[in-house]
Amino acid sequence: MNTPAELKYMKSHECVKVEGANARCGITDYAQNELTDVVFVELPPVGKVVVASEQAAVIESVKTAVDVYTPVSGKIVEVNSELENDPGLINRDPYGQGWIFVVEMTKTDELDGLMPSDDYAKMIKNKA
Amino acid sequence: MHMKRTPLYDAHIKHNASIVNFNGWEMPIQYEGIIAEHNAVRQSVGIFDICHMGVIEITGKDALFFCQYIITNDVSKISDGKAIYSPVCNERGGTVDDVLLYRYNTEKFRFVVNAANIEKDYDWLSLQKGDYKVEIKNLSANLGILAVQGPNTMPLFDSLFGRAVQSLPYYGFVDIDIDNQPVQISRTGYTGEVGFELYFKREHARTYWDLLYDKGKKYGIKPIGLGARDTLRLEMAYSLYGHELTDNISPLQAGLAWTIAFNKDTFIGKEALLKEKEAGVTQKLIAFKMTDRSIPRAGNAIKNMGKKIGFVSSGTFSPSLRIGIGLGYVDSHYAVRNSQITIEARGRDSIAKIVKPPFYEKKVKQRRKD
Numbered sequence: 001m002n003t004p005a006e007l008k009y010m011k012s013h014e015c016v017k018v019e020g021a022n023a024r025c026g027i028t029d030y031a032q033n034e035l036t037d038v039v040f041v042e043l044p045p046v047g048k049v050v051v052a053s054e055q056a057a058v059i060e061s062v063k064t065a066v067d068v069y070t071p072v073s074g075k076i077v078e079v080n081s082e083l084e085n086d087p088g089l090i091n092r093d094p095y096g097q098g099w100i101f102v103v104e105m106t107k108t109d110e111l112d113g114l115m116p117s118d119d120y121a122k123m124i125k126n127k128a
Numbered sequence: 129m130h131m132k133r134t135p136l137y138d139a140h141i142k143h144n145a146s147i148v149n150f151n152g153w154e155m156p157i158q159y160e161g162i163i164a165e166h167n168a169v170r171q172s173v174g175i176f177d178i179c180h181m182g183v184i185e186i187t188g189k190d191a192l193f194f195c196q197y198i199i200t201n202d203v204s205k206i207s208d209g210k211a212i213y214s215p216v217c218n219e220r221g222g223t224v225d226d227v228l229l230y231r232y233n234t235e236k237f238r239f240v241v242n243a244a245n246i247e248k249d250y251d252w253l254s255l256q257k258g259d260y261k262v263e264i265k266n267l268s269a270n271l272g273i274l275a276v277q278g279p280n281t282m283p284l285f286d287s288l289f290g291r292a293v294q295s296l297p298y299y300g301f302v303d304i305d306i307d308n309q310p311v312q313i314s315r316t317g318y319t320g321e322v323g324f325e326l327y328f329k330r331e332h333a334r335t336y337w338d339l340l341y342d343k344g345k346k347y348g349i350k351p352i353g354l355g356a357r358d359t360l361r362l363e364m365a366y367s368l369y370g371h372e373l374t375d376n377i378s379p380l381q382a383g384l385a386w387t388i389a390f391n392k393d394t395f396i397g398k399e400a401l402l403k404e405k406e407a408g409v410t411q412k413l414i415a416f417k418m419t420d421r422s423i424p425r426a427g428n429a430i431k432n433m434g435k436k437i438g439f440v441s442s443g444t445f446s447p448s449l450r451i452g453i454g455l456g457y458v459d460s461h462y463a464v465r466n467s468q469i470t471i472e473a474r475g476r477d478s479i480a481k482i483v484k485p486p487f488y489e490k491k492v493k494q495r496r497k498d
Contacts, residue, residue: 033146036355037163039445040421058474060423062162062445063355065474091161 002029009120016071023072026099030124035061038090043079052110057100072110078102134179135333143351151244153180162355166447169319172348173278182246183271184239188262192234202389208233211299214387217397221378225249242369272333277323280347320364362444365415365485371441383413412463415485418452422478424471430456431470437462448488
């Protein structure tokens with residue numbers, strides 16, 4: 001499973017790419033494979049204030065439904081509305097076109113509490 | 129728990145399968161993806177490893193009478209060389225398992241049973257043996273089973289096995305030779321598509337998988353995991369044991385009255401089922417479609433005017449219809465076609481409509497505007 005080194009990870013399989021003061025959030029390659037085909041994504045409204053580790057989006061796949069937690073606190077400044085037409089982007093390109101929302105961070109030190117890719121890769125390897 | 133593997137485990141890994149625990153078996157849930165695999169079966173052809181399923185053989189002078197006593201359906205209605213679908217009931221009318229019963233002759237039959245129920249069924253059959261002159265053998269560890277399903281199955285099988293297979297009637301079966309080894313082929317399946325199931329010595333599983341996969345490439349064959357197996361059967365509203373049928377659910381409740389032969393002298397569960405039929409069932413299986421984008425899941429509450437009237441037994445996203453579909457049990461007087469119900473999923477209510485099964489029907493004619 002692919003776990004890019006430039007990302008930070010949550011135990012619950014969300015990931016963030018830091019872009020200055022913003023965090024671009026999605027789910028990992030491992031998570032999309034476990035979920036099976038994503039068929040619907042419920043996105044948060046732009047402008048919503050979110051708190052780290054709380055639910056920010058919902059993913060429905062063929063097999064199951066899961067909450068997507070935000071790895072960091074702040075304000076939602078962008079959502080991936082492409083997912084409304086093509087939710088399979090999450091399966092095909094989880095770290096690229098399958099991103100879900102962008103948070104303007106209020107507490108950048110929260111990033112230190114997230115896992116680096118090595119640790120996350122180890123964690124999912126132990127699950128398999 | 130010690131996990132079991134079918135002889136095709138390595139083939140699944142080679143095809144990049146995601147493996148899950150299915151009733152103690154390490155089985156492929158998906159390879160390429162559930163929707164792609166589902167569509168392959170609807171549009172071309174797919175191959176399924178079902179070696180985890182069980183086969184129990186009944187032989188002996190009383191085999192026909194014994195089988196008639198065990199199943200609710202009437203195996204005297206079919207000729208040798210055909211199979212029949214039937215529930216197996218307990219004395220209370222609950223369902224021990226739902227099976228295919230293959231009839232070779234009046235002294236030889238084989239039950240094909242759900243993976244989770246192999247031991248339970250074997251014990252149940254042994255318990256019922258009494259004075260019947262039969263021998264009961266669990267062949268599950270010796271046999272392998274593959275299913276090949278989808279519209280391109282016919283040209284594929286025609287190219288491999290010729291006329292003998294092509295002229296098989298629905299639910300008919302025949303023995304053919306592959307490299308001097310007997311392989312039983314039946315025109316059966318769990319997808320709603322044309323297809324066959326193959327039974328053979330377990331050690332040949334990989335040889336036949338590779339043969340069918342290689343020859344099937346030109347017809348667009350794909351390996352199909354349990355994920356798509358479930359969406360395919362659910363679009364046809366076929367029951368799955370453990371969901372629509374359990375020890376406490378009768379085939380009458382499950383809409384399987386057509387599989388109960390009340391005209392037979394005796395069979396296990398007859399009295400209880402007769403009583404239930406006369407009194408009317410208290411709960412009934414319904415098929416429903418969501419009217420918004422939500423997807424029902426097994427265990428969700430079914431409500432009417434805010435009151436709980438039942439539960440979802442199976443639910444999924446339908447790859448063919450592109451909406452949420454489900455089966456569920458409701459108090460009988462709510463089981464009215466075209467009426468609205470509410471499904472509570474993840475703390476939210478969504479409207480669904482009760483519909484006539486199946487959800488999916490092959491469009492043979494030109495697609496109409498509807």
